[in-house]
Amino acid sequence: MLDNLSTAVLLVDTGLKITYANHAAQSLLEQSLNQLQEAYILQFLMHPNLDSTRFRQTIQGGEIFSVSEVQVILADGRHLLADITATGFEPKERGTQRSLLLEIRQVDQQKRISQESQQWAQQQAARDLVRGLAHEIKNPLGGIRGAAQLLEKELPAQELHEFTKVIIEQSDRLRNLVDRLLGPNSPPNFQLHNVHKVLEKIRTLVSLDLSHNITIIRDYDPSIPDMRLDQDMIQQAVLNIVRNSVQALTALNQQEGVIQIITRIERQMTIHGRRYPLCAQIKIVDNGPGIPEQIRDTLFYPMVTSKQGGTGLGLSIAQTLIDHHGGKIEVDSWPGHTEFTLYLPIDKKDKHS
Numbered sequence: 001m002l003d004n005l006s007t008a009v010l011l012v013d014t015g016l017k018i019t020y021a022n023h024a025a026q027s028l029l030e031q032s033l034n035q036l037q038e039a040y041i042l043q044f045l046m047h048p049n050l051d052s053t054r055f056r057q058t059i060q061g062g063e064i065f066s067v068s069e070v071q072v073i074l075a076d077g078r079h080l081l082a083d084i085t086a087t088g089f090e091p092k093e094r095g096t097q098r099s100l101l102l103e104i105r106q107v108d109q110q111k112r113i114s115q116e117s118q119q120w121a122q123q124q125a126a127r128d129l130v131r132g133l134a135h136e137i138k139n140p141l142g143g144i145r146g147a148a149q150l151l152e153k154e155l156p157a158q159e160l161h162e163f164t165k166v167i168i169e170q171s172d173r174l175r176n177l178v179d180r181l182l183g184p185n186s187p188p189n190f191q192l193h194n195v196h197k198v199l200e201k202i203r204t205l206v207s208l209d210l211s212h213n214i215t216i217i218r219d220y221d222p223s224i225p226d227m228r229l230d231q232d233m234i235q236q237a238v239l240n241i242v243r244n245s246v247q248a249l250t251a252l253n254q255q256e257g258v259i260q261i262i263t264r265i266e267r268q269m270t271i272h273g274r275r276y277p278l279c280a281q282i283k284i285v286d287n288g289p290g291i292p293e294q295i296r297d298t299l300f301y302p303m304v305t306s307k308q309g310g311t312g313l314g315l316s317i318a319q320t321l322i323d324h325h326g327g328k329i330e331v332d333s334w335p336g337h338t339e340f341t342l343y344l345p346i347d348k349k350d351k352h353s
């Protein structure tokens with residue numbers, strides 16, 4: 001009967017081993033019943049609120065719990081997003097041990113898109129707020145600096161210049177920060193460019209000061225046509241992402257670090273509600289520690305950082321720059337794997353020119 005359900009259902013014993021999987025579960029996990037039987041359930045599911053203790057308690061107590069947005073790990077390493085419900089129960093036949101009934105519902109594409117646009121709106125609101133604030137700080141800052149300069153000229157004693165120097169230096173420091181918060185202030189200068197030329201520049205730039213345990217691998221799709229971009233903006237955006245990978249791998253130290261830069265053509269992409277027949281996809285993948293759980297939801301907000309001395313502006317700026325191109329950035333990350341994907345629409349016109 002369970003095999004007729006469209007919801008994926010698994011039965012798990014007290015040792016947390018799978019004892020049964022219905023057809024829907026087999027197709028969701030892309031494995032046969034034979035392969036799944038006796039497999040440890042937690043090797044397929046990842047979420048901070050899911051662990052063996054929680055499952056065992058549910059089996060014993062016979063309660064129900066639900067967790068949304070669990071990462072479901074497939075055999076080939078890909079991850080899916082799913083909501084799960086776990087129910088502990090005692091089978092009717094005597095002699096059979098208590099079990100856990102697990103329902104897994106993949107979060108569908110539509111929900112993902114609406115979450116995506118909601119997140120995007122929130123990020124934009126946060127960015128506007130910070131930008132507004134930065135703007136308000138910038139104006140008086142100029143005045144303070146100017147006044148300190150004038151004062152310096154009027155001050156008779158040389159030793160008092162120390163103080164005006166501090167004011168000027170600190171104003172300059174703040175001014176730098178505020179300028180970064182405000183982001184690029186000139187409108188984009190769109191020209192036809194080969195996206196791989198831009199990527200190669202970044203690779204050269206980053207390779208210059210790479211510690212030797214990090215390798216950069218390229219995997220380009222040469223069929224991507226020249227496209228209308230602001231070269232500096234795209235370079236800055238991708239550089240911010242690649243730099244984060246380098247920093248994450250450098251912090252890791254012992255392991256062999258690999259950064260992959262992959263490009264592909266993507267057809268029929270929806271970006272912020274608009275459908276594009278043709279997009280360039282740029283993927284930056286690293287095998288670092290993964291993005292810390294606690295900042296995953298706010299990753300693109302300005303000033304969100306896990307680094308000492310980090311300003312948390314790199315990704316926020318990257319997103320602004322990609323927005324200028326009508327594109328979007330997606331992230332997928334788990335321990336040992338972080339993947340940023342950029343989508344840039346390719347104008348049909350560009351293809352023929």
Ligand SMILES: Nc1ncnc2c1ncn2[C@@H]1O[C@H](COP(=O)(O)OP(=O)(O)OP(=O)(O)O)[C@@H](O)[C@H]1O
Nearest residue numbers: 244245248290291305306307310311312313314315
């Ligand atoms: N490839 C990655 N691997 C692991 N964590 C990452 C990766 N990329 C980004 N992060 C996390 O995202 C946070 C925000 O990144 P972002 O580039 O916006 O700021 P930052 O790098 O901390 O500071 P800044 O770029 O302004 O110097 C980082 O602090 C880091 O915790």
Ligand SMILES: [Mg+2]
Nearest residue numbers: 240244314315
């Ligand atoms: Mg950064």
